[in-house]
Amino acid sequence: MLAGQPRFFGGANLPTRILGLLLDSTCEALVVSCTPNHIVDFGLPHTCYDLAIVGASNVLNDDLRRLVKANSSQMIDGVTADMLDKTVRPLIEEIAGKS
Numbered sequence: 001m002l003a004g005q006p007r008f009f010g011g012a013n014l015p016t017r018i019l020g021l022l023l024d025s026t027c028e029a030l031v032v033s034c035t036p037n038h039i040v041d042f043g044l045p046h047t048c049y050d051l052a053i054v055g056a057s058n059v060l061n062d063d064l065r066r067l068v069k070a071n072s073s074q075m076i077d078g079v080t081a082d083m084l085d086k087t088v089r090p091l092i093e094e095i096a097g098k099s
Contacts, residue, residue, distance in 0.1 A: 014038065015045045022046070025060045030097070036060055037065070047071050053088060056080045 021027045052072035
C-alpha cells in the first residue's frame, strides 16, 4: 500500500516492486527486507541504500557482505532486537532528517 492505494497485485518480484515505488512521486521512503537467499536468487533489489541493517540471524557470506556494503552509505551488521532503540533508531532519524 502507498497513499492508501494497493500496489503490485499478483506476483511481482521484489526488484520490480521496488522500481515501481522509486518511480512513484508519492513515495518518500522505502524499507526493503530480504533474505540472503533472495539476494542470491534475484540480486540486490536496488543499487543505493542510505542504511543497510543486517540482522544477527542473517548470515551473509563475504561476497554478499561486500555487495551490501558497497551499495549502502552505512551498514550495521549483526543487529539484535536490543540494539534497535540505542543504535538503529538514531541512524534512521538522522537519515530521515536529511531528506
